[in-house]
Structures are given as structure tokens and as C-alpha cells.
Amino acid sequence: MKPDSTTHGPSVSIPVLKDFETNSAVRRVLDALQGEGCAPRKNGRGWQARCPTHHDRHPSLSLVEGREGRVLLRCWAGCDTGAVLQALGLRWPDLFAVRRVRTNRLP
Numbered sequence: 001m002k003p004d005s006t007t008h009g010p011s012v013s014i015p016v017l018k019d020f021e022t023n024s025a026v027r028r029v030l031d032a033l034q035g036e037g038c039a040p041r042k043n044g045r046g047w048q049a050r051c052p053t054h055h056d057r058h059p060s061l062s063l064v065e066g067r068e069g070r071v072l073l074r075c076w077a078g079c080d081t082g083a084v085l086q087a088l089g090l091r092w093p094d095l096f097a098v099r100r101v102r103t104n105r106l107p
């Protein structure tokens with residue numbers, strides 16, 4: 001049995017991330033920071049917060065939303081981002097926007 005695809009072939013469309021989806025990763029991290037008392041504050045294009053990993057008096061943790069809603073987290077005091085995530089109870093995948101995987105009709 002052959003598929004009848006002379007007039008229309010299978011159109012593969014790449015799902016475009018929507019605003020609420022791109023924001024979800026940032027929001028998740030901000031929520032975690034707030035929960036840890038790190039007092040995240042909007043700063044220009046991103047946010048600043050106190051680092052949960054070292055004794056931080058001055059907000060040295062910077063959070064920027066990168067491409068595709070990815071969260072770029074960095075402690076300017078040099079803390080390991082993995083350790084920061086652990087302190088926040090987050091994992092690496094939490095830094096990425098959640099994509100809804102749609103199952104297309106497959107032959």
C-alpha cells in the first residue's frame with residue numbers, strides 16, 4: 001500500500017515557542033530564588049538575586065533569558081551553576097523552556 005501524496009505531502013512544521021512558554025523557565029527559577037529568600041529583582045534585560053550558594057550580601061547572581069526561553073544563570077562570585085541549582089532545588093532541565101511535544105501523524 002502506497003501513500004497517496006501527489007497533491008499534498010506531509011508538512012512538517014516546527015512549533016514556535018509562545019511567550020508564556022518562554023517565560024515559564026524564567027518564572028520557575030525566579031520562584032525558586034524567591035523561595036530561598038534570594039530576593040530576585042529585575043535588572044535591565046534580566047534579573048539579579050542573592051546567590052544561595054555562598055554568603056551573598058550583594059546580589060551577585062545574574063539571570064538572563066536567552067534564546068528559546070533558556071535561562072542563563074551565573075554567579076559573578078564564581079559559584080558553580082550546578083551548585084546554585086542544587087541549592088534552589090532545581091535541575092538543569094529546569095533552565096529550559098518546556099516544549100510541548102506534539103505527536104504528528106507518522107506513517
Ligand SMILES: [Zn+2]
Nearest residue numbers: 051054075079
Ligand atoms: Zn555565589
